[in-house]
Amino acid sequence: xxMTLRWYGSKSDSVTLQQIRQIPGVTGVxxxxxxTSPGDLWEREQIxxxxxxxxxxxxxxxxxxxxxxxxxxxxxxPDRDRYIENYIRTLKHLGEEDxxxxxxxxxxxxxxxxxxLARVRSDxxxxxxxxxxxxxxxxxxxxxxxISSGSNGFVLPGWEPERMARVKELxxxxxxxxxxxxxxxxxxxxxxxxxxxxxxxxxxxxxxDDPAWSVFGLPRIIINLPNLQRMMKMVDNPHNGVTFCxxxxxxxxxxxxxxxxxxxxxxxxxxxxxxLQHNFPGDFEEAAHLSSDGSFDxxxxxxxxxxxxxxxxxxxxxGRMIWGENAMPGYGLYDRALGAAYLNGxxxxxxxxxxxx
Ligand code: DNO
Numbered sequence: 001x002x003m004t005l006r007w008y009g010s011k012s013d014s015v016t017l018q019q020i021r022q023i024p025g026v027t028g029v030x031x032x033x034x035x036t037s038p039g040d041l042w043e044r045e046q047i048x049x050x051x052x053x054x055x056x057x058x059x060x061x062x063x064x065x066x067x068x069x070x071x072x073x074x075x076x077x078p079d080r081d082r083y084i085e086n087y088i089r090t091l092k093h094l095g096e097e098d099x100x101x102x103x104x105x106x107x108x109x110x111x112x113x114x115x116x117l118a119r120v121r122s123d124x125x126x127x128x129x130x131x132x133x134x135x136x137x138x139x140x141x142x143x144x145x146x147i148s149s150g151s152n153g154f155v156l157p158g159w160e161p162e163r164m165a166r167v168k169e170l171x172x173x174x175x176x177x178x179x180x181x182x183x184x185x186x187x188x189x190x191x192x193x194x195x196x197x198x199x200x201x202x203x204x205x206x207x208x209d210d211p212a213w214s215v216f217g218l219p220r221i222i223i224n225l226p227n228l229q230r231m232m233k234m235v236d237n238p239h240n241g242v243t244f245c246x247x248x249x250x251x252x253x254x255x256x257x258x259x260x261x262x263x264x265x266x267x268x269x270x271x272x273x274x275x276l277q278h279n280f281p282g283d284f285e286e287a288a289h290l291s292s293d294g295s296f297d298x299x300x301x302x303x304x305x306x307x308x309x310x311x312x313x314x315x316x317x318x319g320r321m322i323w324g325e326n327a328m329p330g331y332g333l334y335d336r337a338l339g340a341a342y343l344n345g346x347x348x349x350x351x352x353x354x355x356x357x
Contacts, residue, residue, distance in 0.1 A: 017057035028062030039070030063101030095200025111158020117150035132282030154328035203269035210248035245272035258304035274317035289339035
């Protein structure tokens with residue numbers, strides 16, 4: 001595996017490449033053209049410039065998170081082919097720049113969903129949190145207002161103001177799109193892009209729906225192992241793979257995380273490894289990466305990745321906000337750096353243990 005950190009680009013991130021370069025064991029970044037909108041064509045020159053900037057710092061681009069999918073593709077609207085064509089050309093340009101991993105999601109309207117961006121934990125750190133009770137009470141448009149007002153002035157991934165201004169319209173557009181339709185639209189999209197992925201060896205890694213169940217009555221399909229197996233079987237190509245995100249699948253305690261990893265051997269192209277604290281059904285908050293701080297056995301997760309001989313990028317995921325840092329919620333430097341060091345430590349111990357050292 002390769003340890004990486006997500007980086008939103010010099011215009012949008014409070015964390016610099018130079019800081020990332022100093023986290024021991026981190027050699028690559030997972031990045032994106034954050035200023036683009038879903039459906040845009042990424043020109044080769046833009047990708048090249050980003051690559052040069054990253055490489056000048058001594059790091060490299062380990063993958064893209066995300067090339068976002070236009071809602072027309074998820075809905076299956078008549079204009080979807082235009083956006084799929086842009087996606088194919090974008091993948092071609094990424095391949096030409098020697099980038100071979102693309103994370104994306106297929107969540108309708110909203111990306112990941114949280115009800116609080118700064119819940120205070122007993123140690124004074126603040127974390128992202130989710131309460132189903134709050135979601136059940138809130139109007140989706142209000143949800144956006146509360147998310148954007150708590151985001152420390154940063155634009156959160158998947159919560160771009162331009163999209164959220166159209167929340168009501170988007171909800172209407174999804175009328176009639178149930179889980180079966182969403183699966184069919186995902187299949188249509190994947191079948192269209194697989195030839196370019198084969199040509200340029202691009203691993204597509206679908207990100208789970210977070211939380212891993214339907215919110216606001218919208219369908220959500222990337223939520224558990226049976227649905228993942230269905231997705232991989234319907235377009236049976238190793239380039240059609242997954243991002244294994246422990247924090248997203250782990251929102252549902254029924255998901256056996258190490259068991260899922262083992263069952264997905266060969267099709268996990270990217271891993272987000274983080275911990276969560278389950279408080280009671282429907283209420284969870286994020287935690288430090290250490291097993292002792294949350295509900296997951298992080299050793300068992302890393303061990304399962306080791307056992308399937310996972311060679312792709314891993315990144316620590318949402319960190320707590322600590323030590324007075326002002327950053328995008330979940331994406332500060334300090335706690336993610338602690339997470340990277342901890343995950344690297346687990347990996348070294350597993351590796352040496354397996355070698356009998
Ligand atoms: C949240 C992230 C997601 C993820 C996308 C992938 O912090 O894990 O926004 O990047 O869903 O497309």
